[in-house]
Amino acid sequence: MSAPLLALRGVRKVFGQRQLFSIGSLAIEEGRAYVLIGPNGSGKTTLMRIIAGLDRDAGGRLEFRGVPANFGLYPERLRRAIVYVHQHPYLFHTSLRHNLEYGLKRRRIPAAERARRVEEAVAWAGLIDRHAIPPAELSGGEKQRAALARARALEPELLLLDEPTSSLDREGRAQTLALLAQLRDERRTVIVACHDQEIIDLPGFRRLRLDDGRLAAPAG
Amino acid sequence: MDLLEPTRQAFALLFSGDPRLWQAIWLSLWVSVAAIALVAAPSIALGFLLAKKRFPGQRAAVVLVQALLSFPTVVIGLVIYLLLSRRGPFGSFELLFTPWAIMFGYMVIAFPILVVFTLSAVQGADPRVFETARCLGAGRLAASLTTLWEVRFGVLAAVVNGFGRAISEVGCAIMVGGNIAGLTRNIPTAIALETTKGDFSQGIALGFVLMVVALGVNVLLALLQGRGGLR
Numbered sequence: 076m077s078a079p080l081l082a083l084r085g086v087r088k089v090f091g092q093r094q095l096f097s098i099g100s101l102a103i104e105e106g107r108a109y110v111l112i113g114p115n116g117s118g119k120t121t122l123m124r125i126i127a128g129l130d131r132d133a134g135g136r137l138e139f140r141g142v143p144a145n146f147g148l149y150p151e152r153l154r155r156a157i158v159y160v161h162q163h164p165y166l167f168h169t170s171l172r173h174n175l176e177y178g179l180k181r182r183r184i185p186a187a188e189r190a191r192r193v194e195e196a197v198a199w200a201g202l203i204d205r206h207a208i209p210p211a212e213l214s215g216g217e218k219q220r221a222a223l224a225r226a227r228a229l230e231p232e233l234l235l236l237d238e239p240t241s242s243l244d245r246e247g248r249a250q251t252l253a254l255l256a257q258l259r260d261e262r263r264t265v266i267v268a269c270h271d272q273e274i275i276d277l278p279g280f281r282r283l284r285l286d287d288g289r290l291a292a293p294a295g
Numbered sequence: 296m297d298l299l300e301p302t303r304q305a306f307a308l309l310f311s312g313d314p315r316l317w318q319a320i321w322l323s324l325w326v327s328v329a330a331i332a333l334v335a336a337p338s339i340a341l342g343f344l345l346a347k348k349r350f351p352g353q354r355a356a357v358v359l360v361q362a363l364l365s366f367p368t369v370v371i372g373l374v375i376y377l378l379l380s381r382r383g384p385f386g387s388f389e390l391l392f393t394p395w396a397i398m399f400g401y402m403v404i405a406f407p408i409l410v411v412f413t414l415s416a417v418q419g420a421d422p423r424v425f426e427t428a429r430c431l432g433a434g435r436l437a438a439s440l441t442t443l444w445e446v447r448f449g450v451l452a453a454v455v456n457g458f459g460r461a462i463s464e465v466g467c468a469i470m471v472g473g474n475i476a477g478l479t480r481n482i483p484t485a486i487a488l489e490t491t492k493g494d495f496s497q498g499i500a501l502g503f504v505l506m507v508v509a510l511g512v513n514v515l516l517a518l519l520q521g522r523g524g525l526r
Binding site: 151181 | 421423424426427428429430431432433434437441444445
């Protein structure tokens with residue numbers, strides 16, 4: 076059996092005297108979609124940030140494609156492989172195009188390929204008619220979709236989405252749910268931290284439950 | 296006192312192309328621009344580091360730079376004078392009473408303004424900017440530059456304020472420049488000198504130029520902010 080895309084070993088997070096969680100092991104398989112659920116304060120966001128290398132003050136280690144790494148010396152290579160999208164995504168105060176191109180330029184993707192991916196991302200997120208509007212003027216749902224498209228355009232090996240529907244209205248939620256279903260259908264490896272029952276109930280998403288400092292992967 | 300006649304004379308002087316007057320204006324402009332051009336990059340970098348990095352003595356460094364803001368410019372002039380005077384450690388370069396000495400003084404004066412304004416702008420930046428850039432694959436330097444770009448109007452305000460302080464400074468320029476006509480006399484030192492001599496028309500003309508420059512730079516900043524969207 077091949078190694079999982081991502082494996083966590085003995086990951087612990089402590090705040091002062093309080094241990095937030097201790098995860099014995101977790102394996103994330105390539106091409107699978109997961110939902111990370113759990114009560115408020117259980118550490119879902121913290122775990123996502125640890126995996127993304129944004130919180131490097133954690134015990135334990137991770138293996139990515141079988142290659143071990145520790146959080147304190149988070150490898151730059153993983154920053155290209157794993158993309159995290161904040162609960163309230165930040166769009167740079169430039170243009171939508173610049174936002175979509177930002178990570179592609181960092182990866183030195185040739186201009187023609189960049190242009191193709193940007194066009195595809197705009198269409199995927201349903202933002203063709205909003206192309207020329209400054210990001211600050213987009214609605215909450217449009218910002219969320221733009222952030223998802225920006226992350227997806229990078230074709231990351233693992234996509235981490237933090238509460239992508241938390242502050243959206245009904246229409247925004249429905250559009251974001253449709254994009255999540257597409258990510259699943261495209262067989263992207265994605266972990267979605269959420270409370271949203273509609274995401275939790277999306278077929279094909281495996282559940283990971285973080286509760287009382289422990290991580291469990293219940294069936295279903 | 297009649298202000299109308301000196302004011303009329305001042306404008307006549309300005310438009311007559313008086314060489315002494317325009318020499319002082321030109322000196323003020325190039326020395327101030329050069330000083331800001333040289334000191335801006337390191338000051339902005341230091342302001343960014345003080346805002347983003349945690350290290351022992353960081354707080355003390357911030358307090359020190361803030362204290363430099365309220366340092367009298369004549370004291371800065373005195374220190375530079377001692378450093379550049381013939382018996383000082385840099386006396387052999389013979390820079391005292393040259394425009395270069397004034398430029399160096401302006402750099403020292405503008406430095407804390409640029410650092411503190413940048414520090415404040417970066418501290419006010421959304422913490423997600425740096426993280427987002429990193430998550431999208433930017434290295435530390437690229438993510439830092441992205442953060443600075445996101446707070447570009449704050450950084451631009453730092454540069455404008457540093458320039459404004461430099462071009463209007465008088466104490467340090469007199470100390471290290473000596474107010475030598477045709478060589479180191481600039482707008483503020485000329486105003487100070489001509490006013491003490493009772494030549495108000497020259498003082499008014501130069502004061503007018505100084506205000507036009509200050510207004511022009513600030514209008515430019517406002518226009519840029521307007522185009523980029525105020526945050």
